[in-house]
Amino acid sequence: MELLKERVRTSRLLGQDENLVLYGGGNTSVKIDGILWVKGSGWDLGTIEEAGFAPVRMEALLDIAKMDSISDSELVRLQKEGMTDKAAPAPSIEAVVHAIIPYKFVDHTHADAVVTVSNTPNGRELIEQIYGDKVVVVDYVMPGFILSKAIAEAVKGREWSDIEGIVLLNHGIFSFDDDGDRSYQKMLALVKKASDFLAQNAQIENSFLASEVKKALLKDEISALRGCEVEIYTLDTVSAKTLASLANLEEIICGGPLTPEHVIRTKPRAVIVEEGEEAQSIKAYADWYGSYFEAHNDGTKIILDKAPRWGVVRGKGVFVAAKDDKEAKALKDIISHTVDAMLRAEMLGGWQSLSLKDIFAIEYWELEQAKLKK
Template sequence: MKNLWNDGEAAGFKNDLALRAYTSRLLGGEKALVMYGGGNTSVKLQENDETILYVKGSGSDLAHVTEKDFSPVRLAAVRPLIQRDAMSNAEMGVHFRVALTNPQAPRPSIETILHAILPFKWVEHTHADAVLAVANTDHGERHVRAAFGDAVVIVSYRHSGFELAKACHDVFSRETTAKTIGMVLMHHGILAFGSSARESYERMIALVTRAEDYLKSCGAWDIPLRFPSAQAASSQEMLTLAALRRDISHAAGFPLVMTLSSDLMSLAYSRRPDLESLSQRGPATPQHAVFTKRVPMLGRDVAAFTAAYRRYLAENAPQRAERLPDAAPRIVLDPEWGLISAGITASYADAAAEIYRHSMKIQSRAEALEAYASLPPRDVLAAEIEYGGFEQTMRNQYVLAGQVALVDRALNHQAKVAELLAKGAAVIGLDSDPAVKALHTQPEFLGLCGDPDDPAEMEAALEQSVRRFGGIDLLITDNPTLAAACEPLLQLSPVRKPQ
C-alpha cells in the first residue's frame, strides 16, 4: 500500500481540521481501502475549553471530504454513552443531534461513539480489501495474529453502532498494550490511531501493507486472469440482456437500471470452476449486501434466484421486521457477459458493481489463503433490513427512478433531457453532434453521437445503451427509422403494459 503523505501538501493546511480532511482524502482515494460510501475518520480538538470530536458525517465520500463534511460533537456528551447497557441506532441519533455544536452540520456517523472512546486524537477507519481477505477465512483470527502480531487487538463481529462500540471498548480496555496501533474488526474493517495526523495515517498504511505482505507470503495475492475479453455483443444478445433487466425489475416490483461490465476480472471470476460454492457463501461485510444482496445470481434464471432468496428471507427474518428487502438480484455473474449490476439509478448500479469488485478480490484471495468465510445469513439479513430502504425513498422522490429514456436530437432538446434527469430517469442523449457526449457528466446520462438513419451506427448506439442502462423504456423521437430500431427494446421494458 503506497504511502501518499506529502510534507509539502500537509504544510499548506491551516489547521488540524483541514489536515484531517486532507488525510481522509488520501485514504478515500485508494479504492483498495474503502468501498462505496465507506470509511470514516475523526479528530479531537480543543475549542472554548472543551473537547470537540469532529467525525466524518454520514453520506459524505471519503475521497472528496472537506472540513464542512465533519460533524462537531461534544466529546463530554457522547463518550459517557458507552456506559449504557444497550441503545438503538435511533436513540443514538437523538443523543448525537443534541451533542452537535452546529445544528446545521451533517448527521454524525453511526460509529461516533467508537471514535469517542478511543484515547487518541486521530482515528482512521477503513474496510481494506487486504485485511478482509486475511480475516474472512475459516481461521480468520489466527491469520490476523500471524499477519499483525501485537500491533492490533481483534474484535469479533458486532453490528455497526452501539453494539460494535461496546465490544471495541471492552476489548481495547482489556487487551491493548504500548505496541497497539490498530484494531481489526472481524468481517468489518480495521482502525488505526495516533497522536498526529501523519502518525495515524501512516499506521493505517503500514497495517494494510502488512496484510498485503502476509497474503503475498502465503501465495494468496495474485489473482489469475486467464480469460480473453468478451466479444462485441450481437443485437440478439442485447435483447436477451434487456429481457433480463425486465425480469429482474418484475421480481423487484419496480424498474431498475442495469449495467454490464465485461472486464477481465469480472469474466475471470464468473468463470471460476468453484464459483457456485465461493460466490454463494455471503458478502465480505454485511453492509455490502445492502447494495449487492447477500449473494449474486449465477446465470439468468431469475425465478430460481428469487425463490431461493425468499427462502433466505423467511428463514432468517426477525419476527417483527417492519419491512424486508425484495427478492430480486442486484448482482448477476454470467460466464459470457461477466458482471451485471442493477440499481434504482445508474449511480446505485455502479455502486453495486464497485462493491462486488471488492468482493471478487477479497473472496479470491481469502480462498487462496485458506477458505473464504462470510457471516451467518441471519447477521447479513439484519444489515439488509437496518440499512436498506433507500430504493423506496428514491422511488418516492423521483417518479421516473429506475427508468431509461432515449432522447433523439438531444442538443435540440436539452430542456427535456434535464427534465427527465430531474425526475430520476437514466437518459441516453443521441445526436449527430459529438458535443452531446459532454452534455451532462452525471452517471445517469449517456451521450452518443450517431446518425439515426445509419443502421450500423444505430446498432452500435443501442448496444452501448443496453450495456450501460439495460434497455429503453421511453423514446422521444420523430424519426420513424429510429423508432423502428428501438421497438424491440421498448417491447421488453419492465414498465410497458402487457398487450
C-alpha cells in the same frame, strides 16, 4: 481550526483510494478541546469538507459508552443531543467507537486486503499471523454501540501505546495517532501488510472461459422484479471470468459481501444464472430472497424488492443490474473489488464473510435504510 483542516486533508487521501474506501464506507474523526469532530452521514470521505464533520461533546459520547445497552434510535437521539452545532450533519453511528479510542486522530476503513484475509475460514489466525500482537482483533458485531463495547472489552488490560491498530473481522480496520499524518501512514502500513500477504499467498491466476453474457434475456426478468427498468453491464475483467468458471461457484456466492455496508447496494448475494435458463435462474433467486426475508424477519420489517443487483453467468462472466448510471458505477466498482477478494480468499481456504443473520441485520437496519433514502 488547524486540526480540522488536517482532518479534512487526510480523510480525502483515504477516501480517494478505492482499495481503502469504497462508496461511503469508512469514517474518520479528530478530537479538539473536548469535542469529537466525526464524519457526518451523507458525506463521502473522498470529497469531505470541514462542514462534513459533526461536532459532538466527548463527554456525551463517553457517557453513552458507559451504558450497558442502548437501541439504535436512542443512540442517534443522544448523539444528536450531544452536538454543539445542531445544523451540522448527523454524526456517524461509529462516533462512540471513535470517542473511546484515546488518540486525537482516528481513521477507519474497509480496506479490501484486510477484509479479504478475514473473510476466510481461518481469518482470525491469518490476521494474527500477519500483525502479531500489536493489532487487536475483534470478532464481527454490528457497527455502532455494540462495536464500541466489543473494542473496550478487547483492549482491557492492554496499554493503548502498544496497540498499532484494531482489525474488525469481516468489516474493516482502525488506525489512530495524535498526529493526522501518522495515523494515515499507519493505516497505509497496516493495509500494506495484508496486501503483501495476499501477493505472496493468493495471487490471482489468469485462467478463464471467455464468452459473451446474453444481456437482453437478463434485463427483462430483473426489471420486472425490481419494478423499474434496469440495464445490464458486464464486468470485463479476467477475475470476473475466472470466478464464473470455478467449480464451487455456489459455495463462494453464498459467502456474503465484502464488508457489511455493501449489502445495502449489492443484496446479500449474487444470482447464479445458467445459460439458457435465465428466467428460471432469476426466479430461483427471488424465491431464495423471499425465504431469506421470512427466516429473519421479526415481524416488523417490510420486504425490499427481490431483484438481484449482480450475478454470475456460469462459465461466462459477471454482470451488474443497475437502474441508473450512478448505481451502475457503484455496483461495478464494488463487485470488481468483491470478485478479486473472493478469488484471493479461495486461495486461502475459501470465501466466508458474514452469516445471513448478520447480513439481514444490516440490510434491514433502520439507520441504513434512512441513509439510502437521502
